[in-house]
Amino acid sequence: MKYSKYNIFSNIRDSENFFIINLLTGNADILNKAEAEKLQLIRSGAIVPDSDFMAEVTEKGYFIDENEETSLYRKKYLDFIDSREKDEIQIFFVTNYSCNFACTYCYQDQYTNSPHELSDEIIDAFFSYVGKEFSGRKKYITIFGGEPLLNSPKQKEHIKQILKRAKESNLEVSFVTNGYSLEDYSEILAAGKIREIQVTLDGTEDMHNSRRFLKGGGGTFDRIVRGVDACLKNQIDINLRMVIDKDNIDNLPGLARFAIEKGWTKSRFFKTQIGRNYELHHCQSSPDKLFDRVSLYESLAEIIKLHPHIPEFYKPAYSVAKFLSENGELPDPLFDSCPACKTEWAFDYTGQIYSCTATVGKSDESLGSFYPTVTRNTTAIENWESRDLTSIPECRDCSVQLACGGGCGSVAKNRTGNICSTDCRPVKELLEMGFSAYIEINKA
Ligand code: SF4
């Protein structure tokens, strides 16, 4: 019996206690100081005269036979691959890279707009490619930009056409929009099969307007709020995203209060997410304003302690801690956290195919075309498809691998030039915070 290499063991933040989780065997425990010491002693090879404790840590797979562990890993890996083959595919379609906003942190601001324009012919080619390539798979479409809901007659016709074609193919459609023209699209959206609309508000009015303003200036907050109201009234799901950095994090309590007072958080059509503002492809003008993952979640934990109404609006996941506290069990092991070319693809109006939203529009990342002719760069596609924990050498002996999943392939490639390299997640630190915020509190 040896100490499992998939144990994640550490102390719970602001507590005397420790936690241990093992995503391969699906067990999680809180240990007091004496138990944690016993565990460490056994790990170092000492004989501990406590047969009950020994039996329990062995039964839970914290100590395990090496061969048994290898075969369990293989079995769970195959289960993961099997189940992913049945998963739904999210297919992004970029209708344009242009935008009516000039957000301070936009990562697409250096993209050049192609002289091509979207046409019915390109929309037809997109649906015909999707129908053929992903036939028999569950799937849905997400319209992305730039800003896809620009308030022009031509753009409205394109969106109508996309919604019509999607309906004919029995596909739901989501939108990622800045939300400025949502109200103007009410009728068009009402005629489609809409799954969800993702809209961004970066804070309450003044804060939001100082970060997400119109090209040429002008606030956008009021119109977005009216758009969210209209969608919720029409029972269209809203996924409200706040992009956070050090400039606006203190406004989270204010935005949470605003959403609660509007009644949004009571709606079953409303959910939220927090996006970390980070350097995706090029340096931000002020990188010192950005959080890394640990400091973002540390700041969130502090702010939530001071403003206990925030969880009604948003609850951080802290790796698998929120899942564990809400479901009473761990999620399945995550052998791959990057869906690119597996359950995610991206297409744009110039006819190009990409791995996902992080690469879409970067011509050197194109994986082929669906228009005017169908071409596929099979070597590049296979490279993306092969990315998981088993193809990233550094991940093989990493104890947090089954919670991390190897991170983002695009971030990894930007860092090392190689898709099959690491984008490490601070799993242990996040769990230290998460056990403190959600699990130990409930146990007390
Ligand atoms: S490369 Fe990154 S952004 Fe793209 S699908 Fe993978 S994890 Fe997501």
Ligand code: SF4
């Ligand atoms: S990316 Fe880093 S943290 Fe994640 S599994 Fe691989 S080595 Fe571990």
